[in-house]
Amino acid sequence: MTQYLLSAHTVEGQVRDPMTAEEMGRFMERVGALEDEMRSAGALQFSGRLHEPDTATVVRVSGGDVLTTDGPFVESKEHLGGFYIIEAADLDAALGWAAKVTAAVNAPIEVRPFQDARAA
Amino acid sequence: MGHADRAPQLDEAAIGRIFREESGRSVAALIRAFGDIDAAEDAVQEAFAIAVRKWPDAGLPPNPGGWITTTARKRAIDRLRRESRGRELLGEVALLSPRDEDPETEEEGLVQDDRLRLIFTCCHPALSTEAQVALTLRLLGGLTTGEVARSFLVAEPAMAQRLVRAKRKIKAARIPYRVPEDDELPARLRPVLAVVYLLYNAGLTARTDPDLCTEAIRLARILATLMPDEPEVAGLLALLLLTESRRPARTGPDGALVLLGEQDRTRWDRASIDEGRAIVRRCLRRGRPGAYQLQAAINAVHADAASIEETDWPRIAALYDRLLAVAPTPVVALNRAIVVGEVHGPAAALALVDELDLDGYHPFHATRADLLRRLGRDREAAAAYERAAALAPTDAEREFLLRGGRAARPLSTR
Numbered sequence: 001m002t003q004y005l006l007s008a009h010t011v012e013g014q015v016r017d018p019m020t021a022e023e024m025g026r027f028m029e030r031v032g033a034l035e036d037e038m039r040s041a042g043a044l045q046f047s048g049r050l051h052e053p054d055t056a057t058v059v060r061v062s063g064g065d066v067l068t069t070d071g072p073f074v075e076s077k078e079h080l081g082g083f084y085i086i087e088a089a090d091l092d093a094a095l096g097w098a099a100k101v102t103a104a105v106n107a108p109i110e111v112r113p114f115q116d117a118r119a120a
Numbered sequence: 121m122g123h124a125d126r127a128p129q130l131d132e133a134a135i136g137r138i139f140r141e142e143s144g145r146s147v148a149a150l151i152r153a154f155g156d157i158d159a160a161e162d163a164v165q166e167a168f169a170i171a172v173r174k175w176p177d178a179g180l181p182p183n184p185g186g187w188i189t190t191t192a193r194k195r196a197i198d199r200l201r202r203e204s205r206g207r208e209l210l211g212e213v214a215l216l217s218p219r220d221e222d223p224e225t226e227e228e229g230l231v232q233d234d235r236l237r238l239i240f241t242c243c244h245p246a247l248s249t250e251a252q253v254a255l256t257l258r259l260l261g262g263l264t265t266g267e268v269a270r271s272f273l274v275a276e277p278a279m280a281q282r283l284v285r286a287k288r289k290i291k292a293a294r295i296p297y298r299v300p301e302d303d304e305l306p307a308r309l310r311p312v313l314a315v316v317y318l319l320y321n322a323g324l325t326a327r328t329d330p331d332l333c334t335e336a337i338r339l340a341r342i343l344a345t346l347m348p349d350e351p352e353v354a355g356l357l358a359l360l361l362l363t364e365s366r367r368p369a370r371t372g373p374d375g376a377l378v379l380l381g382e383q384d385r386t387r388w389d390r391a392s393i394d395e396g397r398a399i400v401r402r403c404l405r406r407g408r409p410g411a412y413q414l415q416a417a418i419n420a421v422h423a424d425a426a427s428i429e430e431t432d433w434p435r436i437a438a439l440y441d442r443l444l445a446v447a448p449t450p451v452v453a454l455n456r457a458i459v460v461g462e463v464h465g466p467a468a469a470l471a472l473v474d475e476l477d478l479d480g481y482h483p484f485h486a487t488r489a490d491l492l493r494r495l496g497r498d499r500e501a502a503a504a505y506e507r508a509a510a511l512a513p514t515d516a517e518r519e520f521l522l523r524g525g526r527a528a529r530p531l532s533t534r
Contacts, residue, residue, distance in 0.1 A: 090294040090296040091293045091295045092295075112293075113292050
């Protein structure tokens with residue numbers, strides 16, 4: 001089994017019409033059902049949704065001092081909106097879950113393998 | 121040593137040819153056995169090094185491919201035992217091997233051909249097209265990294281890097297080593313066929329050594345043997361054979377491109393035509409036509425005509441209508457328009473061509489140029505020839521188009 005990060009990417013400025021309460025309800029229901037499916041299949045390890053990138057703070061070492069600055073680390077139009085960490089037998093199985101996630105959340109999903117934890 | 125005269129032609133070059141024929145099968149079998157591409161490649165390479173030493177004296181074994189696989193397997197196990205990484209890998213081999221596998225794995229001919237697994241791994245949609253092409257030539261086609269690099273006019277270190285990166289992704293992301301299930305087969309077959317078709321076309325435009333057209337046909341033959349029930353695989357092989365049949369007539373003595381209508385048809389290769397046509401007939405009879413089968417059928421109609429004037433254009437037009445239905449792309453629409461021009465004249469064709477959005481595609485401008493010339497609109501024709509030449513990818517094609525542009529005026533009087 002390999003662990004994969006399925007990350008959902010949103011594009012800044014590409015704001016879709018805000019969802020009505022009813023649409024939001026259906027969205028949550030759809031995502032909830034998928035997460036239940038992932039959990040009962042033993043695939044879901046962890047998941048999370050992130051606030052907008054303007055809530056981010058960057059900490060780095062500069063000249064021996066710790067420097068704290070506002071803002072996302074990478075200034076880009078695309079940013080991480082949320083993620084799932086899943087366990088799957090191989091890439092095809094992971095891509096199968098990614099296809100379901102992208103259909104549920106309507107955003108492109110990047111699938112990336114974790115380095116083998118057993119090596120540690 | 122009376123053996124030496126038994127196989128006088130078994131020099132390194134002859135063994136190299138056998139390597140190219142057999143290594144794909146051996147590499148594929150060893151990847152399945154060890155679950156590791158690099159280990160498989162190294163072992164097969166080592167087995168051939170042994171063959172180069174032994175075979176000239178001992179003679180060719182009755183089943184050279186089986187000999188290579190068996191020798192490589194033994195070498196791989198020896199080598200893995202020596203390395204700590206290998207001992208780990210050998211531990212996994214027992215886990216990865218299917219339980220129902222025949223214990224007589226020494227009988228390489230009896231086990232399922234693993235090359236089918238290998239082609240689907242090499243052409244997995246998670247890999248870039250460049251990586252798919254390079255892996256297919258290297259692992260399945262048995263070309264060396266240097267040969268793969270030369271055939272794409274890429275520096276060898278860059279090609280080596282591309283292969284390393286692709287293999288790392290297969291390993292890290294666990295791209296599976298198996299033939300897709302029936303329900304996913306059509307989608308997964310598409311990139312496999314596209315890679316072989318792309319290889320052939322790369323061979324047509326770039327004259328390199330090793331010859332990519334020959335390699336593409338060899339790969340198409342392997343696929344057709346491995347997937348006898350997929351008519352599109354047969355269709356691709358037929359299309360390549362029929363296109364290949366015209367290759368001797370496709371370039372003039374100066375290397376310039378010769379169009380279909382002006383080719384010396386006596387130089388077409390009859391053996392390729394006969395084989396291609398027989399495959400087209402067989403696969404179209406199944407009633408599951410696809411883009412490759414229909415393109416092959418179109419090429420078969422061309423092959424039947426003794427001259428361009430005797431071409432059965434209405435039949436080709438009907439095939440293009442079906443092709444556009446299964447592959448509704450602007451390039452197919454452009455080619456269909458050209459055929460409409462042969463049946464209904466240049467004005468009808470130009471009307472169709474001008475609806476297409478293909479401004480960056482040089483055949484679009486070349487086609488417009490030719491139609492405008494036939495309509496006597498010389499100035500517009502010359503401009504279109506120039507536009508086409510500016511976009512042409514090779515010198516031969518550019519030369520051809522520039523000549524067409526210059527010839528536009530005198531020819532328009534006919």
